Amino acid sequence: MDRIDGGGTMSLHFGVFEVYGPQVGGTLSWPHPLSDSIDFADSQHWVDIAQIMDRTGYDFLFFADGFGYPILGDDIALGAVERGINFSGYDPAGLVPILMRETTGLGFVITANTGVDHPVQLARRFSTLDAISNGRFGWNVVTGSSQNAVAELFGHTEMVPHDVRYAIAxxxxxxAKKYWxxxxxDDALVADPVRGIYADRTGITRVTYDGEHYRSDGYFGAPPTRQRTPVIxxxxxxxxxxxxAATHAECVFVQATVPAHTARNVAHIREVAAEQGREDPRIMSGLTVVVxxxxxxxxxxxxxxxxxxTDDVVATLYAGNTGIDLLALDPERTLHQVLEAGGPVGQMxxxxxxxxxxxxxxxxxxxxxIIDDLKGKGTRGFRIVGDPHKVADGIxxxxxxxxxxxxxIEPVFGTRDxxxxxxxxxxILRERGRLADRVDGETLRERMRR
Structure with a gap:
């Protein structure tokens, strides 16, 4: 697998990290005059974004998603409701077919939890989206977020342990891959009107699976799409x-902290993937750019x-991600006070x-x-501020x-960013040979492998 273009420099990939809701990143920006993210319910808002991305050369539009929300104490965090921090929004699976029809090369990635429904339901739904987009679709696999809220919503008596969620995933x-x-x-779909034959029975195989968490025995009715399996x-x-990630993912998002720590995580994922005989996954992180x-x-x-x-914005987001209320802790002590009290560390x-x-x-x-460090960061990754050349240099x-x-790219002010x-x-990055040229009709997988 070659990640180097003809100019001898590594080609880079760029997506946009969004939510089908009022704002992204666990930070507060939708009230700003430059921001239009509060228009999230208007499908034309997203059509405009997708067409800008398609025209300027982004690789994909990525939608984070989930059922949970931040909890403080034993109820929904007030800041989540009043400020729209990781609360409220729609299902992007209903939006992206519109955007797929309004674009030609842009990829689309949807987040979907494992453990919420049966894999056959997701496999059929995502085969549909891959067919509509002619192979420009990807699935962001998550084991869930805000697990305390999710457990309540779905009527569970307790949160599923962290590592068990990954076993389920x-x-x-x-x-899902067995279905796909x-x-x-490859030749099972005949669709011959002269003979009146839709499919060749010898090419249709029963899927039988008997796992610890899932079982299935039957036939998958969705014909193969261009990619068969969406990009994982x-x-x-x-x-x-x-x-x-090293075992299953083709593209991996790592938490951006400091470059040296991120580099260690990147190296570890590549090492494990190589040990398993897998191709190098594409590894990316979040980046907030104000240019x-x-x-x-x-x-x-x-x-x-x-x-x-504000402190409240930080605390709301952190509670939704970890189950920990920073504002209820002694500000002069470390997070070890939570461990000592037997808090929810390790589950979220x-x-x-x-x-x-x-x-x-x-x-x-x-x-x-911690509060001061996270203020303005939320779930955002690295940050670069400056004129276009400074930003390109920083990247x-x-x-x-x-x-x-x-x-x-994690927008601060919506479409403007x-x-x-x-x-x-x-x-600028294209002139420097850091972006691979787009090939008409390529799938998202083909594009991400270039």
Whole structure:
């Protein structure tokens, strides 16, 4: 597998990280005059975004999704409701068919939880989306977020343990792939009106599966699509998450912390994938870019965004991710106070807890320091602010230092940011040979392998 283009530099991939809701990233920005993300219920809003991305050369539009929401104490966090922090939104599976018809080369990736429904339901639904898009579809596999809220919503008496969720996910993906890859031979669909034969019975295979968490015995009715299996994406930086990604994912999203730590996670995922005889997965992380024609204007916009963030916004997001209420803790002590009290550590947001416990001789930060560190970050990754050339330079430096194959752009001000990056930065990276040329009619998998 070659990740190097003819100019001798690594080609990079770019997606946009979005939600079918009021804002992205667990931060507050929708009330800003430049932001239009509050228009999320208007399908034309998304058509405009998708067409901008298609025209400027992004690889895919990615939708995070889930059923949960932040809980503080024993009820929904007030900040989630009043500020729209990881609460409210629709199912992107109903939106992307519209966007697929309005674009020609852009890929689309939808997040779907394992363990919520049976794999046959997801496999049929996603085969449909891959067919509609002519092979431009991907599935972001998640084991769930805000597990405490999800458990309540679905009537579970307790949260499923973290590593068990990954065991369930492994079976879920394995069975879905059996439907996609083993149920129809390449020539089973005949569709011959002269003979009146729809499919060749000898090419249709019964899928039989008897796992610990899922069972299935029967025939999959959806004919193969161009990709058969949608491109498998996965995000998770915990040990179980990294192992799952290295085993199953073609594209992996890692939590961006500091470049050196990210580089270690990237190297580990590639090492495990190689041990299993798999091709190198594409590995990406989030990137918040505030770019304008001048550096002064970009920094002014970034400062306006930063001024909108509060302790309550940080606490709401962190509670939804980890189950921990930072504002209820002693601000001068570390997160070890949660462990000592027997809190929910290990069930939710493992990587976002462990990163603040101290390691490699570095002391654990206090809760006050954690809040200050996360303010304006939320679930966002790296951040670059500046004029187009400074941003392009920063991206190339990050890629070199971390070994990442690309980045998911996390908009601050909705359509404005997506257009600015596509129109101001992508042309520079293209001139430098960092973007692979688009090939008409290629699938998302073919595009991501270039």
């Amino acid at each position: 492994a079976e879920y993906v394995e069975l 890859e083993e149920s129809w031979s 994406f996965q995000a998770g930086t915990s040990p179980a998450g990294r192992a799952f 304008a024609e001048t550096s002064q204007e970009a920094h002014r916009l970034a400062a306006e965004f930063d001024a909108m963030q 947001g493992t990587s976002n807890i462990e990163r603040f416990l101290g390691s490699n001789g570095a002391p654990a930060p206090t809760v006050r320091e 190339e430096a990050l890629a070199a230092e971390t070994g990442l194959d690309g980045f998911l 997506i257009a600015a990056f596509g129109e101001l930065v992508l042309p």
